[in-house]
Amino acid sequence: xxxxxxxxxxxxxxxxxxxxxxxxxxxxxxxxxxxxxxxxxxxxxxxxxxxxxxxxxxxxxxxxxxxxxxxxxxxxxxxxxxxxxxxxxxxxxxxxxxxxxxxxxxxxxxxxxxxxxxxxxxxxxxxxxxxxxxxxxxxxxxxxxxxxxxxxxxxxxxxxxxxxxxxxxxxxxxxxxxxxxxxxxxxxxxxxxxxxxxxxxxxxxxxxxxxxxxxxxxxxxxx
Amino acid sequence: xxxxxxxxxxxxxxxxxxxxxxxxxxxxxxxxxxxxxxxxxxxxxxxxxxxxxxxxxxxxxxxxxxxxxxxxxxxxxxxxxxxxxxxxxxxxxxxxxxxxxxxxxxxxxxxxxxxxxxxxxxxxxxxxxxxxxxxxxxxxxxxxxxxxxxxxxxxxxxxxxxxxxxxxxxxxxxxxxxxxxxxxxxxxxxxxxxxxxxxxxxxxxxxxxxxxxxxxxxxxxxx
DNA sequence: GTCTATAGCGAGATAGAC
DNA sequence: GTCTATCTCGCTATAGAC
Numbered sequence: 001x002x003x004x005x006x007x008x009x010x011x012x013x014x015x016x017x018x019x020x021x022x023x024x025x026x027x028x029x030x031x032x033x034x035x036x037x038x039x040x041x042x043x044x045x046x047x048x049x050x051x052x053x054x055x056x057x058x059x060x061x062x063x064x065x066x067x068x069x070x071x072x073x074x075x076x077x078x079x080x081x082x083x084x085x086x087x088x089x090x091x092x093x094x095x096x097x098x099x100x101x102x103x104x105x106x107x108x109x110x111x112x113x114x115x116x117x118x119x120x121x122x123x124x125x126x127x128x129x130x131x132x133x134x135x136x137x138x139x140x141x142x143x144x145x146x147x148x149x150x151x152x153x154x155x156x157x158x159x160x161x162x163x164x165x166x167x168x169x170x171x172x173x174x175x176x177x178x179x180x181x182x183x184x185x186x187x188x189x190x191x192x193x194x195x196x197x198x199x200x201x202x203x204x205x206x207x208x209x210x211x212x213x214x215x216x217x218x219x220x221x222x223x
Numbered sequence: 224x225x226x227x228x229x230x231x232x233x234x235x236x237x238x239x240x241x242x243x244x245x246x247x248x249x250x251x252x253x254x255x256x257x258x259x260x261x262x263x264x265x266x267x268x269x270x271x272x273x274x275x276x277x278x279x280x281x282x283x284x285x286x287x288x289x290x291x292x293x294x295x296x297x298x299x300x301x302x303x304x305x306x307x308x309x310x311x312x313x314x315x316x317x318x319x320x321x322x323x324x325x326x327x328x329x330x331x332x333x334x335x336x337x338x339x340x341x342x343x344x345x346x347x348x349x350x351x352x353x354x355x356x357x358x359x360x361x362x363x364x365x366x367x368x369x370x371x372x373x374x375x376x377x378x379x380x381x382x383x384x385x386x387x388x389x390x391x392x393x394x395x396x397x398x399x400x401x402x403x404x405x406x407x408x409x410x411x412x413x414x415x416x417x418x419x420x421x422x423x424x425x426x427x428x429x430x431x432x433x434x435x436x437x438x439x440x441x442x443x444x445x446x
Numbered sequence: 447g448t449c450t451a452t453a454g455c456g457a458g459a460t461a462g463a464c
Numbered sequence: 465g466t467c468t469a470t471c472t473c474g475c476t477a478t479a480g481a482c
Contacts, residue, residue, distance in 0.1 A: 039447080039448095054363060060475060071448065072476085073478080073479090082477095181426075184415060185412045185438055188415025189411050192407060211400045211404050212408065218398075218441050218442050219441050258465065262465080262466095294466065294468075296459085296469095299458095
C-alpha cells in the first residue's frame with residue numbers, strides 16, 4: 001500500500017517536470033485536457049523506443065504503460081489496440097519522410113539531385129533511428145491492410161531515387177545497367193549507416209556523409 | 224477422436240516419405256533412433272521458416288510442434304528451451320558461412336578477391352534467405368552470452384571483406400576513403416538483394432550478380 | 447482521464463504414462 | 465521418443481468505480 005502511493009507520487013511529480021521542460025508554467029498542468037496532451041506523445045515515444053529495442057511482439061502493453069507511468073487500461077484511451085499503435089508509428093514515420101523529401105529544393109541536374117538525396121537520406125534516417133528500425137523490421141507484424149499502405153509509401157520513396165537515376169542515365173551522366181536495382185542497392189547501403197554509426201565515435205556524421213557520397217557517386221559511374 | 228487418428232496417420236506417412244526422399248529404404252524407418260534422426264532436422268526446418276516469416280517472439284513452441292506434426296512436449300527432447308533453438312539456428316548459419324568462405328580459392332589479386340567475395344555473398348545468402356533473415360533480425364532476442372558469440376562471427380566476416388579492401392587500397396588498385404566503412408556499405412548493399420529478389424522474376428540471379436558486381440567495382444574505384 | 451480488477455486466452459516448460 | 469495433462473505465468477482487452 002505504501003509502495004503504491006509512492007509510485008503514484010513519483011509519477012505525478014515527473015508529469016509536472018515534463019510540463020516545465022516544455023516551457024509551460026507549472027500551473028498549466030491543471031488545465032482541461034492537459035494530461036491527455038502529455039500522455040499521448042509519451043505513449044508514442046515509449047512504444048517507439050521499446051518496439052525498436054525489443055521488437056513489437058516481445059513488448060507488452062503493460063510494459064509500455066509502466067514506461068509511461070500509467071496503468072495498462074489507460075493506454076486504450078489513445079489506441080484501439082496494439083496493432084493500431086504500431087501502424088500509427090510506421091505511418092507517421094513514412095509520412096514525415098515523404099514530407100521532408102518534398103520539402104527539398106528541386107534539382108534539375110541529376111548529379112546534384114543524387115547528392116542531395118544521398119545526404120538527405122543519411123541525415124533524416126540517422127535522426128530517427130528507432131522509427132527507421134521499426135519500419136524496416138516490423139512489416140511482417142502488420143495486418144494485410146496496414147501492410148499494403150506502408151509498402152506503397154516505401155515503393156514511392158524507392159521510385160523517387162530510381163527516377164533520379166533514370167534521368168541521369170538518359171542524360172548520359174550516369175553509367176548504370178539498371179536504375180531500379182541501383183536504387184534498391186543504394187538505399188540498402190545508405191540505410192546501413194544506422195546499424196553501425198554511433199554518436200561520439202571517431203567519425204562525424206558530416207564525414208560519413210562525405211564518404212558515402214563518394215561511394216554513391218562512383219557506383220553510378222558519374223562523370 | 225477420429226480426427227486425431229487421421230492426423231497421426233498422415234504424420235507417419237509423411238515421415239516415411241521423407242526417408243524415401245533421402246534415398247533410404249522405407250523399412251529403415253523402423254530402425255532404432257530413426258524417428259529422432261527425422262524429427263530433429265524437421266524441428267530445425269520448421270523453426271527456421273516460422274521464425275523468418277513471423278519473428279521469434281511471435282512464434283510459439285506449440286506452432287512449431289504443429290508444423291512438425293508432434294506435440295509440444297516432444298520439442299523439449301531436442302532443445303532445452305526456445306532461446307537455445309534460436310541460438311542454434313543462428314550459430315549454425317554463421318558457422319556454415321565461415322566454412323563456405325574458407326573453402327573459396329585464395330585470390331592474391333585484390334580485385335579478383337573482391338569479385339569472388341561479391342558473387343559468393345550474393346549466392347550464399349540468396350540460397351539461405353530464412354537463415355539470413357533471422358540472423359539479421361533476431362539479434363536483439365538473443366541472451367547476452369549468445370549475442371556476443373554471434374556478433375563476433377559477424378564482425379569476423381566483415382573484417383574479411385575489409386581486409387580485401389585494405390589490401391587493394393594499399394596496392395593502389397582501389398580508391399577508397401575508408402576500407403572499414405566501405406565493407407559495411409558493400410555488405411549492406413549485397414545483402415539487400417534478398418529483400419527484393421524473387422525466383423521467377425525478370426532477372427536471373429547470374430544477371431543480378433553481374434549488375435551488383437559492376438556497382439561494387441565502381442564504388443571502390445577499381446581501375 | 448485514470449485506476450482497479452478481471453475475463454479469457456495462450457504462452458513456456460515439466461511430469462508421468464506408455 | 466512421444467503423448468496427455470497440467471502448472472504457472474503473462475498477455476490483450478474490457479468493465480465499472482472514481
